[in-house]
Amino acid sequence: MRRSRAFIPTTKEVPADATLPSHQFLVRAGFINSQGAGLYNFLPLGKIVLEKIRTIVKEELDRAGCNEVQLSFVTPMSLWERSGRCETMGKEMLRIKDRHENSFVLSPTNEEAMVELVKNRVTSYKDLPINLYQINTKFRDEARPRYGLLRGREFLMKDGYSFHASEDDMIREFHLMQDTYKKIFTRLGLDFRVVEADSGAIGGSGSREFHVLADSGEDTLVVCQSCEYGANIETLYEDEQKIDELQEKSYEDLQTQSIEERCSCGAKLSFKKGIEVGHIFQLGTKYSEALDANFNDENGRAKPFEMATFGIGVSRLIAAVIEQNHDENGCIWTKSTTPYMVNILVSNIKDEAQVEAGEELYSKLVDSGVEVMIDDRKERFGFKMKDAELIGFVYTIIIGKELSNGLVEIYDRKTKVKTSVEVSDVFAKIMELI
RNA sequence: CGGGGUGUAGCUCAGUAUGGUUAGAGUACCUGGUUUGGGACCAGGGGGCCGAAGGUUCGAGUCCUUUCACCCCGACCA
Numbered sequence: 193m194r195r196s197r198a199f200i201p202t203t204k205e206v207p208a209d210a211t212l213p214s215h216q217f218l219v220r221a222g223f224i225n226s227q228g229a230g231l232y233n234f235l236p237l238g239k240i241v242l243e244k245i246r247t248i249v250k251e252e253l254d255r256a257g258c259n260e261v262q263l264s265f266v267t268p269m270s271l272w273e274r275s276g277r278c279e280t281m282g283k284e285m286l287r288i289k290d291r292h293e294n295s296f297v298l299s300p301t302n303e304e305a306m307v308e309l310v311k312n313r314v315t316s317y318k319d320l321p322i323n324l325y326q327i328n329t330k331f332r333d334e335a336r337p338r339y340g341l342l343r344g345r346e347f348l349m350k351d352g353y354s355f356h357a358s359e360d361d362m363i364r365e366f367h368l369m370q371d372t373y374k375k376i377f378t379r380l381g382l383d384f385r386v387v388e389a390d391s392g393a394i395g396g397s398g399s400r401e402f403h404v405l406a407d408s409g410e411d412t413l414v415v416c417q418s419c420e421y422g423a424n425i426e427t428l429y430e431d432e433q434k435i436d437e438l439q440e441k442s443y444e445d446l447q448t449q450s451i452e453e454r455c456s457c458g459a460k461l462s463f464k465k466g467i468e469v470g471h472i473f474q475l476g477t478k479y480s481e482a483l484d485a486n487f488n489d490e491n492g493r494a495k496p497f498e499m500a501t502f503g504i505g506v507s508r509l510i511a512a513v514i515e516q517n518h519d520e521n522g523c524i525w526t527k528s529t530t531p532y533m534v535n536i537l538v539s540n541i542k543d544e545a546q547v548e549a550g551e552e553l554y555s556k557l558v559d560s561g562v563e564v565m566i567d568d569r570k571e572r573f574g575f576k577m578k579d580a581e582l583i584g585f586v587y588t589i590i591i592g593k594e595l596s597n598g599l600v601e602i603y604d605r606k607t608k609v610k611t612s613v614e615v616s617d618v619f620a621k622i623m624e625l626i
Numbered sequence: 627c628g629g630g631g632u633g634u635a636g637c638u639c640a641g642u643a644u645g646g647u648u649a650g651a652g653u654a655c656c657u658g659g660u661u662u663g664g665g666a667c668c669a670g671g672g673g674g675c676c677g678a679a680g681g682u683u684c685g686a687g688u689c690c691u692u693u694c695a696c697c698c699c700g701a702c703c704a
Contacts, residue, residue: 209696228695300704303704471704575666
């Protein structure tokens with residue numbers, strides 16, 4: 193893509209309504225813009241990142257044997273009346289009426305719809321297990337949306353539901369999904385923890401949350417410094433005052449807090465702040481019983497499905513990546529989430545040799561399938577450099593002054609190190625890095 | 627949903643206390659020139675139903691009433 197033709201409205205000014213780094217930088221760098229409380233537009237850069245995350249989620253789930261579907265976003269009210277969640281979810285469900293005065297709900301989650309989909313279509317134990325998911329828009333009319341993409345009202349979420357003939361098989365799937373989620377967050381390049389969690393209102397027994405570690409996290413976790421153990425403090429302490437005290441501390445302050453208890457593995461425990469990006473539950477038969485969704489077992493007896501449910505906040509992940517990876521100059525994308533891997537910065541557009549070298553490299557990278565941007569705007573070096581840092585391209589190739597000596601530079605956004613490279617070697621060098 | 631706050635140029639904000647020429651600044655944008663390795667400089671220019679509706683007044687961005695939107699603290703939050 194040519195920067196001169198791209199729609200990337202960057203700005204020096206910090207938007208007044210943004211408090212978190214991810215919110216400020218994503219707006220300033222032109223990834224998203226606010227369309228109303230908790231509503232966001234995804235501009236070209238934001239859309240690219242969203243699709244990249246969606247693709248990784250899909251690839252790993254498909255590999256684990258899940259089936260992708262897409263349910264209607266507008267759902268009949270009757271679906272929610274049958275499960276009783278019409279009342280329990282209250283005002284969080286946005287209700288609308290069509291021209292015939294029929295009531296509908298914008299999907300906040302899809303347990304009911306998924307059960308209805310499977311009910312009477314999967315009727316034998318021989319057809320089980322089955323795992324269905326979708327990556328689709330959700331709407332929750334939150335009392336107070338905030339923190340940009342971290343808590344929007346409209347957001348993109350992957351929600352999955354599995355159906356089983358026995359509890360054992362459901363628990364097997366639960367562990368498979370736990371492993372699959374680890375693969376997904378590892379591929380995204382995130383520092384995360386899997387923690388024991390409160391099952392909350394959705395019900396069910398086993399429950400695990402996946403948290404991206406970041407200072408701005410809303411949850412406080414206790415994690416082992418050696419093994420994989422972790423837990424949300426809400427599940428560990430009954431003393432609400434102690435929970436509140438810990439919640440108020442920053443990520444840095446928490447590190448210095450002492451913990452008397454030790455992990456069962458013997459190693460020390462410590463506190464961290466986390467952003468919840470995934471949650472998996474063992475549901476049991478709660479929804480299948482409520483909605484009368486049964487299958488026939490080996491003896492021809494009708495039994496309710498054993499179920500589990502699995503969620504990933506896809507749009508929230510965009511913000512989480514930046515909460516964990518940014519500095520005072522802007523975004524620092526991971527290799528698997530960056531909107532463009534390489535940005536070619538032509539320092540002086542009036543210098544024909546620089547333009548020529550930039551264009552040649554651009555063509556070669558495009559032909560090699562590399563996601564590359566060329567900054568061909570008539571702007572000064574400093575302006576373009578600040579812009580590149582704000583957006584957060586993983587690598588920026590600076591074609592400037594040193595070109596007359598046969599040299600260009602590769603700027604690494606994360607380390608901020610500039611490396612001089614022979615212009616004849618830069619293509620090979622960048623192909624090696626990415 | 628309780629408490630607090632803010633709506634004026636694309637963006638960040640002055641101006642409102644005490645009503646009074648043609649509503650301002652910075653930034654962004656357009657034109658011309660200079661400049662070209664860290665968000666340049668000079669000159670010129672365009673851009674506003676002062677959130678909306680109603681009211682008081684000779685006169686309202688400013689005062690009154692109503693309403694909408696957005697932000698912050700809290701409660702809530704798969």
